[in-house]
Amino acid sequence: MTEDDIVASWTERVRLATERQTPLRIRGGGTKDWYGQVLEGEVVDTRSHRGIIEYDPAELVITAKAGTPLVEIEARLEECGQMLPFEPPHFGRHATFGGCIAAGLAGPRRAATGAPRDFVLGAVVMNGQGQVLHFGGQVVKNVAGYDVSRLLAGSLGTLGLILELSVKVLPKPVAEATLKFDMNAIDAVRKLNEWSGRPLPLSASAWCDHTLALRLGGAEAAVKAARLSLGGEVVDAVEAERFWSGLREQTDPFFAVLPPRAALWRLSLPSIAEPMHLAGPHLMEWGGAQRWWITDADPQTVRISAKQAGGHATIFRTGAAYDRNTSVFTPLAAPMMKIHRGLKAAFDPARIFNRGRLYPDF
Structure with a gap:
């Protein structure tokens, strides 16, 4: 199938799903299927929509289709001594460019350079009506629609089907x-x-x-x-x-052994927060701003502890016997949730994209 055929087939699927109000599950390489809430809906595999569209090392920007393997992106950058600044985790060899941004996860370099959202310059997205929307651009100075493009980072595919992304890159350290x-x-x-x-x-x-x-x-x-x-x-x-x-x-x-009834929690705290003297293994990253905690403590205890320290907590991974009947992400305050719902309604009014992946009723 040609690129136009692929996009046309997705447009038809999205419009039909919206008409019937049946969920679609946007999926790249599936390396982060465990992250977030439930997986629901018929899979839309993005890996057929792949390839680097444009890359000019002098401009420090790469544009590629969402289904492009992350290893392919990094290999191309490596040839020119450049890198994705946020050092994204792959969690498997099939990780895709679009999945990397949709998950919004960053590696050890995050505290020094920034998060994925800080480097997204532009995006092409299909909304819940099957319309193809263009936001931002392919150069650093073009900021039209920049904030809309950044919204996709960490959205876990709940706002739309990402088709293309333009991301700023940086030189590798000498x-x-x-x-x-x-x-x-x-x-x-x-x-x-x-x-x-x-x-x-x-x-x-x-x-x-x-x-x-x-x-x-x-x-x-x-x-x-x-x-x-x-x-x-x-x-x-x-x-x-x-x-x-x-x-x-x-x-x-540290991450190798997760007891069956325990969870790996990711705590986002002020870097100056004192170490949390709580039972279970701890690991600190990002200058102290990210704390990993393996514990079988109940979610309320963990979240209260994180809040008292000035931050919030997310369930990252769980043991085989862990009770998943709880929100993975810290519940949002009513005003913030209202904004989220407004964005969801604007992009995906029928709630077909990755239903329940970010929040149970989202």
Whole structure:
């Protein structure tokens, strides 16, 4: 099928689903099927709509179809010494470009560079009426409709069927080094906040089990000066790559064993928040702003703890026997939910796209 045939067939499916008010489940490689609420509806597989449309390294922008494999995007950028700045996790070799943005997840570099939504410049989306809408552009200076494009990041496909995306990219750092420190959680939070206020080329951090890892990235002179200033033990480059990749893809030993009745919680907190002295393994990333917690505590206890610390909590993964009859994402305040419902009604009035994936009644 040609590109036009694929889009035309999707238009017909979307219009028919809207007419009948039957749900459609937008799916790329399926590597993040476990993330979010329920999976409902007939699958719309986006992988047939693939390919890089335009990439000019000098402009620092890549435009590609949503079904393009993420590995293909990254390989093309690698050829020119560039990268997706938010270091997106794949969670499997079939991850797609559109799925990466729809999930809105970022890796260890998030605290230094920004989230996926910060780099989306433009998008082509099919709404619930089967109309193809264009937002934003393919150059950094073009900001028309920019906020609409950013809404797609983290929407989990609930607003529409993403067809194309234009994303800003960045050069890869010339030099990198990873340092390791023996440090308790309290000192780690203090040090991370102290270092973040200094002109250091920090690109990632992680604390777990009395060890703080720090990744530096930038010009060789800057990385060398930071190494001398900070001290610590230099980690072998191969081992460092394995460690940061393990955090991004959650293949690190911390994530390996999830008890049947426990959940892996993702807590978003102020970086200065004191370590939470609660039962269960903890891991801190993003300068202390992201905390992972494996616990069998009830959701209310976890969410109250996160709120008291100034943040919120999300159920990321669950054990085989965990009771999933609870909201994965922290319930929104009424004014914010009203805005969400308004957006959903504007893009998908019949609620056919990824019904219930973000919120149970959304």
